[in-house]
Amino acid sequence: MAVEAGKRAALEGTVDFQAILKEAGLAALVAFGLAISIVGVRTVTIPGGLGLEYRWEWVVIAVVGVFLGRFALAYRRETRSPGRRAEREEAMDRIGAQVQRMAKVAGPLLVVLAIALPWMPFSNRYIVDIATLVVMYIMLGWGLNIVVGLAGLLDLGYVAFYAVGAYSYALIAVYFDLSFWICLPLAGLFAATFGVLLGFPVLRLRGDYLAIVTLGFGEIIRVVLLNWYEFTRGPDGISGIPRPSFFGLPFSRRVQEGEQSFHTFFGLDFSSMHRIVFLYYLILALALITNLFTMRIRKLPVGRAWEALREDEIACRSLGINPTNTKLTAFAIGAMFGGFAGSFFATRQGFISPESFTFVESAVILAIVVLGGMGSQIGVVIAAVVLIGGTELFRELEQFRMLAFGGLMVLIMVWRPRGLLAHRDPTMLLDTDSPSATAGKSSP
Amino acid sequence: MSVATAETANHDLTIPSGARALLTVEHLTMRFGGLVAVDDVSFAAGDAEITAIIGPNGAGKTTLFNCLTGFYKPTVGRLTLDRGEKQFLLERMDDFRIAQQAHVARTFQNIRLFPAMSVLENLIVAQHNALMRASGYTVFGLFGIGGYQKAEREAIDWARYWLEQVRLVERADDNAGDLPYGAQRRLEIARAMCSRPALLCLDEPAAGLNPRESAELNELLLYIKQQHKIGLLLIEHDMSVVMEISDHIVVLDYGRKISDGTPAHVRADPAVVRAYLGEEEDDEIPAEVAADLAEDQDPGADGSGEVRGG
Ligand SMILES: Nc1ncnc2c1ncn2[C@@H]1O[C@H](COP(=O)(O)OP(=O)(O)OP(=O)(O)O)[C@@H](O)[C@H]1O
Numbered sequence: 001m002a003v004e005a006g007k008r009a010a011l012e013g014t015v016d017f018q019a020i021l022k023e024a025g026l027a028a029l030v031a032f033g034l035a036i037s038i039v040g041v042r043t044v045t046i047p048g049g050l051g052l053e054y055r056w057e058w059v060v061i062a063v064v065g066v067f068l069g070r071f072a073l074a075y076r077r078e079t080r081s082p083g084r085r086a087e088r089e090e091a092m093d094r095i096g097a098q099v100q101r102m103a104k105v106a107g108p109l110l111v112v113l114a115i116a117l118p119w120m121p122f123s124n125r126y127i128v129d130i131a132t133l134v135v136m137y138i139m140l141g142w143g144l145n146i147v148v149g150l151a152g153l154l155d156l157g158y159v160a161f162y163a164v165g166a167y168s169y170a171l172i173a174v175y176f177d178l179s180f181w182i183c184l185p186l187a188g189l190f191a192a193t194f195g196v197l198l199g200f201p202v203l204r205l206r207g208d209y210l211a212i213v214t215l216g217f218g219e220i221i222r223v224v225l226l227n228w229y230e231f232t233r234g235p236d237g238i239s240g241i242p243r244p245s246f247f248g249l250p251f252s253r254r255v256q257e258g259e260q261s262f263h264t265f266f267g268l269d270f271s272s273m274h275r276i277v278f279l280y281y282l283i284l285a286l287a288l289i290t291n292l293f294t295m296r297i298r299k300l301p302v303g304r305a306w307e308a309l310r311e312d313e314i315a316c317r318s319l320g321i322n323p324t325n326t327k328l329t330a331f332a333i334g335a336m337f338g339g340f341a342g343s344f345f346a347t348r349q350g351f352i353s354p355e356s357f358t359f360v361e362s363a364v365i366l367a368i369v370v371l372g373g374m375g376s377q378i379g380v381v382i383a384a385v386v387l388i389g390g391t392e393l394f395r396e397l398e399q400f401r402m403l404a405f406g407g408l409m410v411l412i413m414v415w416r417p418r419g420l421l422a423h424r425d426p427t428m429l430l431d432t433d434s435p436s437a438t439a440g441k442s443s444p
Numbered sequence: 445m446s447v448a449t450a451e452t453a454n455h456d457l458t459i460p461s462g463a464r465a466l467l468t469v470e471h472l473t474m475r476f477g478g479l480v481a482v483d484d485v486s487f488a489a490g491d492a493e494i495t496a497i498i499g500p501n502g503a504g505k506t507t508l509f510n511c512l513t514g515f516y517k518p519t520v521g522r523l524t525l526d527r528g529e530k531q532f533l534l535e536r537m538d539d540f541r542i543a544q545q546a547h548v549a550r551t552f553q554n555i556r557l558f559p560a561m562s563v564l565e566n567l568i569v570a571q572h573n574a575l576m577r578a579s580g581y582t583v584f585g586l587f588g589i590g591g592y593q594k595a596e597r598e599a600i601d602w603a604r605y606w607l608e609q610v611r612l613v614e615r616a617d618d619n620a621g622d623l624p625y626g627a628q629r630r631l632e633i634a635r636a637m638c639s640r641p642a643l644l645c646l647d648e649p650a651a652g653l654n655p656r657e658s659a660e661l662n663e664l665l666l667y668i669k670q671q672h673k674i675g676l677l678l679i680e681h682d683m684s685v686v687m688e689i690s691d692h693i694v695v696l697d698y699g700r701k702i703s704d705g706t707p708a709h710v711r712a713d714p715a716v717v718r719a720y721l722g723e724e725e726d727d728e729i730p731a732e733v734a735a736d737l738a739e740d741q742d743p744g745a746d747g748s749g750e751v752r753g754g
């Protein structure tokens with residue numbers, strides 16, 4: 001309605017102030033309703049019990065703020081020429097294309113930088129730790145990108161697979177005492193199996209329905225982990241998860257008789273940095289494998305079918321593509337990488353509990369994919385660095401960083417719904433030079 | 445509501461040219477609640493010829509296609525596709541299996557491309573199943589073993605061949621969504637042909653094309669018929685297209701078959717004239733249809749009469 005009015009106003013060159021005022025008034029009314037209970041009244045301890053403190057000035061500020069803000073927004077919308085938006089979209093597309101082109105050169109450079117990071121003069125334990133966290137989220141983002149970016153399946157419960165990976169790793173490692181390198185693929189396999197099991201019933205659903213059901217499944221997994229005490233030790237979590245070893249050489253200070261650890265084997269002084277740097281390289285390698293895999297599978301028929309399904313499922317059916325199987329592979333492969341990241345998380349922390357796998361995790365990973373630009377590998381890197389690195393750096397701001405995070409998401413969704421760097425390069429090109437091999441006679 | 449025919453349904457399965465029946469539709473009925481969109485329709489479509497399905501708006505043409513290609517499960521009816529070596533009962537198959545195994549390809553009334561993918565990619569996706577096999581269901585392709593590279597090159601050559609047929613070689617690497625309307629229609633046909641169909645169903649391929657594009661389309665369809673020897677099922681409103689290129693015409697009105705035969709037969713059938721030059725007022729586009737029909741009819745038919753359809 002408002003948009004219609006806006007178009008009309010833009011065409012006529014006049015602004016309908018009455019409509020704008022009405023809109024702003026309505027927003028202010030809602031703000032009033034909310035503010036009166038949320039900021040208007042506050043409980044305080046007074047001598048002799050709990051009392052109420054009224055803060056009317058805050059309510060006034062909130063209402064006036066909302067009114068003015070809404071007014072300004074509506075005014076801007078009404079007066080802006082309609083072509084502007086398209087122009088901006090185009091400009092952003094160009095930037096996206098440019099970044100993508102640059103990524104071809106900058107990508108390997110970034111990898112080299114990432115490898116060199118622990119050896120930089122400025123680097124310390126704190127920096128390597130944050131870098132590990134960022135790379136872990138990059139890997140999760142890349143994993144989810146297969147599901148959301150390529151196959152277009154909005155999965156709000158990705159953390160479920162992350163949890164399955166972490167728990168499978170922890171349980172196998174604790175109960176069967178298998179080494180990291182055996183547990184890791186097993187955990188990935190378990191997560192992928194879960195992907196198939198969960199995917200099978202839900203992938204018939206579309207769009208919003210799928211999102212809601214995956215959200216539910218994510219929560220169910222967490223609740224099961226929380227309540228199945230005999231198996232998962234519920235809220236107590238699993239501790240004493242074995243730390244990864246350097247191909248059999250543990251990173252421990254004290255060594256048992258007749259055995260060696262990393263530092264004795266290489267004749268180094270013991271340093272706790274060894275393990276931290278090793279973990280960093282481990283996740284870097286896992287993430288790079290995820291990326292290589294994605295880049296490769298995009299150019300295979302199944303990858304193209306994912307993208308085609310995202311574009312138009314009906315057309316895919318009419319071309320003989322089995323939509324359920326194709327979506328299931330995307331779901332399972334995405335889940336597998338989530339599982340790998342989960343096992344890494346478990347081995348790094350040494351302790352896991354259901355608390356680490358709440359919906360907020362899913363939301364953060366999804367935010368990385370969506371902000372970066374769905375389907376864009378480099379976009380995920382940038383978004384992860386900004387979101388995870390940024391929130392870590394601004395830890396002092398406490399709850400405000402989540403507010404900023406939410407605000408950023410809203411802005412992007414309004415401003416550029418397909419993500420900042422959404423730009424897609426074709427997976428193959430027609431080289432027009434070579435003559436057609438099977439060409440019959442030319443066009444009729 | 446004026447129903448065109450009150451007589452008993454016509455279950456004629458003959459193909460005027462005497463060609464082998466590729467598709468046989470028997471007693472096809474599709475109900476949506478109380479609405480009978482396709483009502484006890486039977487006809488046969490010959491191999492290597494163009495069978496046109498015509499009829500006014502809402503006659504049930506698209507619904508017929510949707511039943512054929514498995515998007516709707518028919519309420520009643522049998523749909524047999526006879527590829528000589530093998531028969532398929534389409535009404536029992538899933539939509540994607542119909543395309544995959546029976547090799548029925550289709551286009552859509554409102555174009556359905558993969559807009560964010562390149563033109564070439566659109567054509568490669570159409571060859572999905574063959575390429576899937578060549579890539580060892582992804583496993584071998586991932587590690588670059590097996591004949592995937594070669595299969596992909598062949599797929600590109602096949603795509604290039606169809607790009608040449610629809611004059612889109614220059615646009616091969618552009619996004620399909622960026623093509624002008626007429627080119628999108630041609631691309632959709634090329635994409636369907638890339639899947640190597642035995643039967644190609646085209647839902648109003650000439651809609652929105654200018655006369656020159658429309659003439660080119662006729663040539664393309666004739667070329668496909670002659671060169672590739674496949675059956676074509678064509679929904680079309682443009683009478684000039686239909687009369688010129690089809691071998692066989694089936695006319696639907698309110699879900700029922702009202703006429704079936706050669707273009708000459710259908711043109712002269714009074715039931716068709718009645719359906720097209722009915723007495724209702726809500727005419728949409730049909731000026732040219734009316735003109736075409738009037739032209740083709742005996743001079744007595746009044747071209748300026750109220751026309752339903754479009
Ligand atoms: N999925 C559906 N649910 C309910 N009714 C439907 C459905 N699909 C088609 N119909 C109805 O069936 C009738 C036939 O529609 P159909 O689309 O087959 O007509 P058509 O011959 O293709 O017409 P047009 O020339 O406009 O494309 C219409 O009355 C339509 O409203």
Ligand SMILES: [Mg+2]
Binds near residue numbers: 505506507553
């Ligand atoms: Mg139709």
